[in-house]
Amino acid sequence: MQQLYELLEHQPFLAGLLRLLFWALIIIVGIRVLRNIARNRIENVSFRYKTQKGIEVIGYVLIAILFLVFFTAGNIKDYSLIIGLFTAGITFTLQELILSIAGSFYIFAVRVYTPGDRIEINGIKGDVIDIDSIYTTIMEMGEWVSSDNYSGRIVKISNAFVFKGPIKNYSMDFPFVWDELNILVTYGSDIELAKKIVLDNSSELLSDYVGASQTKWGEMVERYYIENATLEPTVAITLTDNWVALNLRYITDYKLRRSTKHNLFYSIQKNALQSDGKVVLASATLQLLKIPEVDVRIKNNV
Known part of the structure; x- marks a missing residue:
């Protein structure tokens, strides 16, 4: 022990480095303790999450300040080569980690996405359930599961990906999407009545969405360079070889x-069946025709 004290007295840089690591360890332990206290005593989920993240960010900032003070205090000239080599090695070895940490600050500062948002990043779609200093945690959607349903897998994506590709956010400024539904009717159907059934049912079922989306879309038009758009349900008619397709576009x-499309299909089908045969839903069919019988008689000329 005495030899260690003598070594530290003659090596002030080493002594300072040990003190730095000691205080960094104290801060890391403090972060864990305070996060556990916040998790156990704060009942509101949103406030608890933000408090835990705030404690984590403040702790890492304090550690960064300690390192900054340590390397800027004292005689830097004596250790400039050591510091330069150390910094270059760390930067090269931990470049992905550094990008991830920078990405976390970028995500919170610019508000690229927040917990609860539905995003698609690096080909993975899902709801953001956590953002830490290195990873974004997503509850995955899709893959072998149809429509917008959870697959059950939790995916961790490096925050560095915010600098590497596009990020699709489904809910940040405009929490609505346009969707389409094709209603197929036979050529013998009353097309005008079919169109009326589709529009009436969609307008009734989607009135709340249209009203809420108009306010949000107005904010989008004011904030971004974007043209106004039609938010009410619209129908486009297409003629095919087999049927008449009514393409319903709605918000x-x-x-x-998934549930909206189900309700629309169910309501439109119900009203079509009550039209006394005026509107008949079409389906792909195969009609086999019987070859007519041919009576061949050969007359012998004698």
């Missing part, structure tokens, strides 16, 4: 695409 909540 809905980004979390309720």
Whole structure:
């Protein structure tokens, strides 16, 4: 022990480095303790999450300040080569980690996305359930599961990806999406009545979405360089070889695409069946025709 004290007396840089590591360890332990206290005593989920993240960010900032003070205090000239080599090695080795930490600050500063947002990043779609200093945690959607349903897998994506590719946010400024539904009717159907059934049912079922989206879209037009758009349900008619296709375009909540499409299909089908045969839903069919019988008689000329 005495030899260690003598070594530290003759090596002030080493002594300072040990003190730095000691205080950094104290701060890391403090972060864990305070996060556990916040988790156990704060009941509101949103406030608890923000408090825990705030404690974590403040702790890392304090550690960064300690390192900054340590390397800027005293005689830097004597250790400039050591510091330069150390910094270059750390930067090269931990470049992905450094990008991830920078990405976390960028995410919170610019508000690229927040917990609860539905995003698609690096080909993975899902709801953001956590953002820490290195990873964004996503509850995955899709893959082998159809529509916008959870697959059950939790995916961690490096925050560095915010600098490497596009990020699709379904809910940040405009929490609505446009969707389409094709209603197929036979050529013998009353097309005008079919169109009326589709528009009446969609307008009734989607009135709340249209009203709420108009306010949000107005804010979008004021904030971004974007043209106004039609928010009410619209129908476009297409003639095909087999049927008449009524393409319904409508707006809905980004979390309720599947249930909205189900309700529209059910309501339109119900009203079509009550039209006394004026509107008949079409389906792909195969009609086999019987070859007519041919009576061949050969007359012998004698």
